[in-house]
Amino acid sequence: MGVRFGAVTNIDVKGAVWRWIRGFHAALYKEHLDDRALHAIEVPFADGEIVDGNVRLSAIREQRPYFVEVIKMNRDAQRLDRINSNAGAVTYECVWGQMDDHAPWLCVFALDIYDWRDLGEERLGHRGCVGCYQTNHVPSGATVETRTPNAVPNADQLDPFGS
Numbered sequence: 001m002g003v004r005f006g007a008v009t010n011i012d013v014k015g016a017v018w019r020w021i022r023g024f025h026a027a028l029y030k031e032h033l034d035d036r037a038l039h040a041i042e043v044p045f046a047d048g049e050i051v052d053g054n055v056r057l058s059a060i061r062e063q064r065p066y067f068v069e070v071i072k073m074n075r076d077a078q079r080l081d082r083i084n085s086n087a088g089a090v091t092y093e094c095v096w097g098q099m100d101d102h103a104p105w106l107c108v109f110a111l112d113i114y115d116w117r118d119l120g121e122e123r124l125g126h127r128g129c130v131g132c133y134q135t136n137h138v139p140s141g142a143t144v145e146t147r148t149p150n151a152v153p154n155a156d157q158l159d160p161f162g163s
């Protein structure tokens with residue numbers, strides 16, 4: 001028998017997170033974020049599929065450690081927009097940037113809800129929730145990322161709220 005671990009099926013975690021992100025966007029920038037906006041979300045749990053009765057875990061996507069690095073670097077530079085609620089148990093952080101001068105604007109974000117990274121399978125490594133979404137403008141008052149790389153501790157490359 002293979003290794004056992006818990007799993008949840010038939011719950012659209014990414015869809016639920018996307019609704020939260022749209023709410024945080026509205027709260028921070030006083031504007032609507034269309035549900036159809038291009039976005040990518042990395043939830044704090046490993047994902048996969050069942051193939052021939054066996055669980056096949058998905059590989060960690062390249063974007064996850066990149067998003068974590070962007071958040072940590074900009075947190076260190078004090079260049080993040082942030083919402084804290086529920087006595088600090090819910091934290092949303094984000095920063096805006098472009099891949100080049102003519103590219104669409106991207107918001108890179110991190111979300112922690114009651115340390116939910118601890119609910120994932122420990123043997124697979126703790127993962128935070130990170131992602132991005134695209135708009136055709138940077139909202140008024142939004143914080144734009146620093147492009148100056150700085151040496152930021154990043155021992156936990158999958159968790160934006162880790163060390």
